[in-house]
Amino acid sequence: MTKLLDKRGAAELLNVSIRTVDSLRKRGLPFCFVGGQVRFSEQELSEWLKAQQPAPAGTQEESEK
Numbered sequence: 001m002t003k004l005l006d007k008r009g010a011a012e013l014l015n016v017s018i019r020t021v022d023s024l025r026k027r028g029l030p031f032c033f034v035g036g037q038v039r040f041s042e043q044e045l046s047e048w049l050k051a052q053q054p055a056p057a058g059t060q061e062e063s064e065k
Contacts, residue, residue, distance in 0.1 A: 002041045002042065002043050002044075003041075003042040003043075004032075004034065004039040004040065004041060004042070005039065005040045005041075005042055005045070006037070006038070006039060006040075007021050007022070007038060007040075009040070009042075010029075010040040010045060013040075013042065013045055013046075014045065014049065021040075025038070028048075029045070029048060030044040030045065030048055
């Protein structure tokens with residue numbers, strides 16, 4: 001079962017403020033509602049964070065430019 005985090009937990013995982021979590025949520029940070037409360041899947045946040053990282057130099061994407 002996936003661990004669900006509240007805003008504070010998501011902020012700690014991402015190493016940002018709660019205000020930044022709210023801003024990121026409006027721009028695509030994955031979340032869901034549980035009992036009317038915003039919750040974040042720890043696994044989805046980790047995957048989202050990895051997807052935000054730029055591709056390392058020398059990868060196929062870089063060489064296609």
